[in-house]
Amino acid sequence: MQKFGIIGMGIRGKMYASVISQNPNAEVKAVCDTNEAVLKEMSEKYGAEAYTDFRDMIDRGDINVVIVATPDFMHREAVLYAASHKLNMMVEKPFSTSVEECREMTDVIRENGVKCLVAFENRWSLPFINTKAVIDAGNVGNILNIYALLNDTEYVPKEMLPWAGKSTPAWFLFPHIIDMASWYTGKEVKRVYATGVKKKLAAENIDTYDSVEAILTYKDGTSGVFTTTWVLPESYPVVADQKMMIVGEKSSISIDLCEQMVKMASPDKFQNPRILGTPVNGHLNAPPAHMLNGYIDVLENDGEPLATEEDGLRNTIIIAAIHESIRTGMPVDIEE
Numbered sequence: 616m617q618k619f620g621i622i623g624m625g626i627r628g629k630m631y632a633s634v635i636s637q638n639p640n641a642e643v644k645a646v647c648d649t650n651e652a653v654l655k656e657m658s659e660k661y662g663a664e665a666y667t668d669f670r671d672m673i674d675r676g677d678i679n680v681v682i683v684a685t686p687d688f689m690h691r692e693a694v695l696y697a698a699s700h701k702l703n704m705m706v707e708k709p710f711s712t713s714v715e716e717c718r719e720m721t722d723v724i725r726e727n728g729v730k731c732l733v734a735f736e737n738r739w740s741l742p743f744i745n746t747k748a749v750i751d752a753g754n755v756g757n758i759l760n761i762y763a764l765l766n767d768t769e770y771v772p773k774e775m776l777p778w779a780g781k782s783t784p785a786w787f788l789f790p791h792i793i794d795m796a797s798w799y800t801g802k803e804v805k806r807v808y809a810t811g812v813k814k815k816l817a818a819e820n821i822d823t824y825d826s827v828e829a830i831l832t833y834k835d836g837t838s839g840v841f842t843t844t845w846v847l848p849e850s851y852p853v854v855a856d857q858k859m860m861i862v863g864e865k866s867s868i869s870i871d872l873c874e875q876m877v878k879m880a881s882p883d884k885f886q887n888p889r890i891l892g893t894p895v896n897g898h899l900n901a902p903p904a905h906m907l908n909g910y911i912d913v914l915e916n917d918g919e920p921l922a923t924e925e926d927g928l929r930n931t932i933i934i935a936a937i938h939e940s941i942r943t944g945m946p947v948d949i950e951e
């Protein structure tokens with residue numbers, strides 16, 4: 616039985632608690648949040664112990680796995696404390712927004728034999744799993760070029776994430792699409808060049824980029840273009856638009872998650888309801904649920920996580936280089 620302690624009971628922590636509560640091999644043993652109102656509500660809902668400090672939760676000694684679902688830039692302390700107590704863990708993306716922190720976290724995770732899953736949830740998303748199978752079967756051939764876009768409407772930085780001004784759309788969204796490119800190609804990035812625009816959100820006191828564009832050159836010359844924005848109008852038919860095109864020597868593949876098979880025109884909005892997250896038989900049928908249920912299976916069967924701290928570190932190295940390139944206006948070489 617996997618006894619979970621969830622650190623950060625916001626959007627993601629709440630969703631994970633719901634998934635765990637439906638898994639026969641897992642239990643929401645404890646929840647932790649600095650927001651006492653949320654903490655009380657969630658501990659009552661799941662009959663779980665409540666903590667405002669994750670150290671107290673871990674010191675109590677009755678959980679064997681944690682989920683770290685605090686804001687982007689706040690994963691380090693919980694990861695280090697849990698890993699040094701040999702607790703397995705699922706950590707939200709980005710693994711960290713600092714390469715140094717990632718290296719420190721990776722070292723402690725390895726030293727303590729912790730099974731760490733970094734939550735690159737697209738690896739559990741049907742269109743992306745399907746594409747991976749096609750690529751692995753050799754039907755695309757050597758990949759020459761990848762184009763990927765992941766955009767949010769303004770709702771995300773303005774209403775959904777109170778901490779948007781302390782992150783960037785590149786830290787929040789690029790982990791997904793850059794991880795997909797790494798997963799598909801298995802290739803390592805050699806050089807990064809990026810530009811960023813800081814106008815609209817900054818004028819509204821959210822001090823972050825509106826959009827970021829990055830060109831990645833992989834060691835074998837493969838190129839990738841990655842783009843993200845946080846300022847799509849709220850009338851956009853989905854909150855998060857994700858597209859990808861992969862061009863190989865044999866075939867190309869295009870993925871478009873804006874197209875959700877169902878379209879709805881209401882008096883003030885045209886929407887594409889989110890079909891890929893529809894509950895089936897009362898179970899959340901969405902990538903993060905498949906990811907967490909898969910991780911519980913890994914822990915129950917002594918398997919290995921599909922996306923590890925190593926993947927998280929590599930991902931952060933690339934996204935940190937993207938921010939460095941925006942800052943300096945120069946290409947940034949990825950160190951060996």
Ligand SMILES: NC(=O)c1ccc[n+]([C@@H]2O[C@H](COP(=O)([O-])OP(=O)(O)OC[C@H]3O[C@@H](n4cnc5c(N)ncnc54)[C@H](O)[C@@H]3O)[C@@H](O)[C@H]2O)c1
Binds near residue numbers: 686
């Ligand atoms: N929301 C999404 O769509 C989404 C999707 C994929 C990944 N993520 C990632 O998940 C992580 C969490 O995102 P979210 O959207 O759930 O954020 P959120 O703001 O909804 O939740 C974060 C929670 O952490 C709590 N918190 C802050 N400091 C804490 C501390 N020291 N100890 C315990 N709790 C603390 C906050 O009170 C809040 O309830 C981020 O890294 C984000 O990038 C979010």
